[in-house]
Amino acid sequence: MKGNVIKYDEKNINTDLIIPARYLIKSDPDYLAEHCMEDLDKDFILRKDQIGASIIVAGPNFGCGSSREQAPIALKASGIKCIIAPSFARIFFRNCINIGLPIIEFKDIDEIHTSDEIEIDFTEGILNNCSTKQKYKILRMPPFIQEIIQSNGLVNFARNRIL
């Protein structure tokens, strides 16, 4: 997987910032995507599109707060393909995998900047910052996790397996 980075240095970016509660009245992913991150960065969509970013890099404890599944759904629908942070809130982490959004725990976020191009090899567990030409080790994702992501989430994964 390859993509450009949009970075937020803040720690504890909570699910209220990712998708404010006032938008939970609808569950349509595209509607949620329109309002994704707007309380943290009202130009998120604009900036992301300008630099063609599909990877969020953020500070520790990303996704804390309420366990709403709409948070990863909004991020995914807005075109985000991967989230990288030193740590994640536990339920957010689980929700991401379950909807098929890859998520990577990575301590050295200081080494990554907005607009960097990143390439990730989940099978080998390598994060390659193409812009700085630095490679880092990350946790390998076993085939079944990759299968969940390729299936677009846990429910489809299960359906594929029983069919």
Add this chain to the structure above:
Amino acid sequence: MGFTITEKILRDHSSGDVSAGDFVLANIDKCLANDITAPIAIEVFESIVEGTDKSVYNKNRVILTPDHFTPNKDVASAEQCKILRDFAHKNQIINYFEIGRVGIEHCLIPEQGLVSPGEVFIGADSHTCTYGALGAFSTGVGSTDLGVAMALGQCWFKIPESIKFVYYGKLKDWVSGKDLILYTIGQIGVDGATYKAMEFTGEVIETLSMPNRFTMCNMAIEAGGKNGIIIPDKITEIYLKNVGNKKYKIYESDKDAEYFKIIEFDCNIIEPQVAFPHLPENSKPISEVDGMKVEIDQAVIGSCTNGRLEDLKIAAKILKNQTIHSNVRCIVIPGTQQIYLEALKEGLIEIFLNAGAIVSTPTCGPCLGGFMGILAAGERAVSTTNRNFVGRMGHIESEVYLSSPAVAAASAIKGYITAPNYL
């Protein structure tokens, strides 16, 4: 390098060559949902099997316990329960527990011999961590995970690192498993064990009764733990024999297992604890609390934390020939039908009624602010439950103080929070 009991159980239920930090797709032995979480899990399950003739992965291994708002408190809860009942019929679920047989899930399941050492057990309820007391890997999951598990018989986990808690010394009078766990959460905080396995060990745990062990593992989640776990021993085996559970595998942590942290507690200094609103970590020793004369309106003795026979016996011992304070409503809730029946046979129910308490059918009821004892604005309850969050037992301006059954019973007599040794 050795492994912890948690790692070993998950290794044996998955691809094997894994340790803390790795992802596994584990085979699960049992899965559980209740009247709140099952309807969503069932919806997920139906969407997976839609258009096929597939049923649940194993009809003996899916457990459904309508216990939160039952006996159905209103139309909405009746509709929820009907979803469970219809699903159970359609899928021929053996362990669907109707009113008359149902109890609070985490009291009921061990009592029915439905969980064994060495198993991987998931439940769509955060207090599923209770069964770690039997040496199982047992944890709470979301309704989506549960729906998938009902179809596949599998669930994915990131194997947790373990924190080893060592309790040494001798317990003071009236100090129970509840006090140990409230003290522990007070020391490490409500996020002190986030995502970690909490392994309870030491000479104090080795002599602790099964009900007290269940209480401790039950509240692992209140410190953020993924699971609580105690290595099975003679006490576990006697319990299993009594509930007719014969087939199981005992795992132990290796001597050279790697721990994230080891934390030791000297039990000689631990007093009965009370967790003040609005977090379980706000625990204070009773010697400090007694002098504060915190007046209460209600005392609740029950829940998946402290609704077992041993808990009721302690409460009855204190309430015998006593009268509940005129300002206090005392509500006793046996955890299961069997506990209720035993309490009746042993004369405990009579003691409660004579003291002026009420005794309810098994239900979660007031523990989550459902029914059977909701608090008004400004009211205070001392409760043997596990959460004292804002509004947990009713109005957002009400307060819950968590304690052991001994403290709750003594407080019900006095009208303010105290312990039996101050009576």
